[in-house]
Amino acid sequence: MFDEPTIASRRADEAVAASPRWALIASELRADIAAGRFAPGAQLPNESVLAGRFGVHRHTLRQAVRQLVHEGHLRVVQGRGTFVRELVLDYALKRRTRLTENLADAGERAQRELLAHSCIVAGEWAEALRLPPRAMVDVLHTRVAARGRPIGLSTCAYPSARLSGMAAAFQQTGSITAALRQLGVADYQRSRSTVSCRLPTAAEADALARAATEPVLVVQFVSVDSAGVPVEAGRTLFAADAVQLSVAHEA
Numbered sequence: 695m696f697d698e699p700t701i702a703s704r705r706a707d708e709a710v711a712a713s714p715r716w717a718l719i720a721s722e723l724r725a726d727i728a729a730g731r732f733a734p735g736a737q738l739p740n741e742s743v744l745a746g747r748f749g750v751h752r753h754t755l756r757q758a759v760r761q762l763v764h765e766g767h768l769r770v771v772q773g774r775g776t777f778v779r780e781l782v783l784d785y786a787l788k789r790r791t792r793l794t795e796n797l798a799d800a801g802e803r804a805q806r807e808l809l810a811h812s813c814i815v816a817g818e819w820a821e822a823l824r825l826p827p828r829a830m831v832d833v834l835h836t837r838v839a840a841r842g843r844p845i846g847l848s849t850c851a852y853p854s855a856r857l858s859g860m861a862a863a864f865q866q867t868g869s870i871t872a873a874l875r876q877l878g879v880a881d882y883q884r885s886r887s888t889v890s891c892r893l894p895t896a897a898e899a900d901a902l903a904r905a906a907t908e909p910v911l912v913v914q915f916v917s918v919d920s921a922g923v924p925v926e927a928g929r930t931l932f933a934a935d936a937v938q939l940s941v942a943h944e945a
Contacts, residue, residue, distance in 0.1 A: 716757035719748050723758060727767055727778055734780045738768070780935055783840060787913070787941050789883040793838060793846070793930075794869065803840070806868065809901070810835040811861035819851035822916045822927035830854035834861055836870075837901060844902045845936045850928030857925065870926075879925050888914045889939060894931065902933050909934045 713721075726732050738744065738759075745755045759776060762768040769779050785793070794804045811834045820827045831851040838846040850870070852860045856877075863873035874882060890912045899906040910931045917926040932939070 714757075715748075715750055716754045716761070719750065719755060719758035720761045722748075723762060724765075724767060727762075732778045734778055736778050737774075738776045738778070740775065783845065783937050785932065785937050785939050787884070787887050787889075787939055794871075805839045806836050806870075807839075808834060808836055808861065808864055813854055813858075816851070816853075819927050823851065823853055823924045825853055832858060832860045834864060834870075836864075840936075843936070844933070846930050846932045847898060847901055848928055848930040850926055852926055853924075874925065879919050882917045882919050882925055884915055885918045885922070885924070886916045890914075891934065898931055902931070904933055911937065911939060913939070 723732075723738075732738060739747075741752050741755055745752050748755065759768060759770070763770060763776075767779060768776055770776050793806070811832065813830055813832050816823060816825045816827055816829045816831045819825070819831050819833075820829065823829075823831065825831070830853075832854050833849065833851045836848045836850075837844055838848070857874070857879070859877060860873055863876045864870060867873050867876060871882075891909050892912060894902065894904065894906060894908070894910045896906055898910065899908070902910070904910075911934050912929055912931055914929045915927070916924055919925050
């Protein structure tokens with residue numbers, strides 16, 4: 695004997711039955727995108743094929759597509775077709791900003807690689823790190839990828855007198871946080887973050903696998919230890935179509 699349907703399930707079934715045809719099509723296409731049957735960046739089949747799949751007129755199909763465009767799942771390129779929008783990762787700017795943790799919260803796994811490193815005079819980093827201009831800093835250039843796709847480039851400076859060996863520690867641990875911990879900085883937090891937007895240089899666009907005409911978000915920041923002493927100053931360039939910055943209002 696089957697159980698009697700609950701009031702909630704009956705109402706859900708009635709709501710589906712009452713939904714216009716275009717809304718049901720939008721729901722099915724939305725599920726296809728979420729399941730990866732239409733990958734990010736992929737072009738949807740043309741209107742005739744989709745209309746045939748759902749057994750509807752093109753006008754009904756277009757209503758469904760318009761809804762998914764409005765929700766941010768699809769984008770229409772005039773003269774080319776309809777495409778699945780690339781996944782936009784939510785990157786939270788807060789006191790304890792950690793890129794790997796940010797992506798993990800979004801269900802993504804980050805891969806950070808060291809592109810280059812050097813030991814130079816503080817120069818432009820001196821003020822942020824509260825160092826004499828001629829003091830030495832270790833500078834690391836790294837790139838972060840998600841799903842094998844480059845999403846961010848970082849250039850970060852660390853006071854050499856205290857944190858010499860950051861590059862080696864990073865290569866050993868694969869993590870900035872773990873490298874700092876290995877060198878004696880048990881914890882750190884952002885004291886300042888500034889966000890701007892600009893076009894990338896040719897080298898930056900190449901490293902991000904983007905066109906030089908596609909803007910990047912620039913986050914400049916300073917991190918301090920538990921005593922308020924600067925341990926890191928840097929800037930990260932994010933591909934603007936891949937990352938959405940959000941600000942957490944913390945006490």
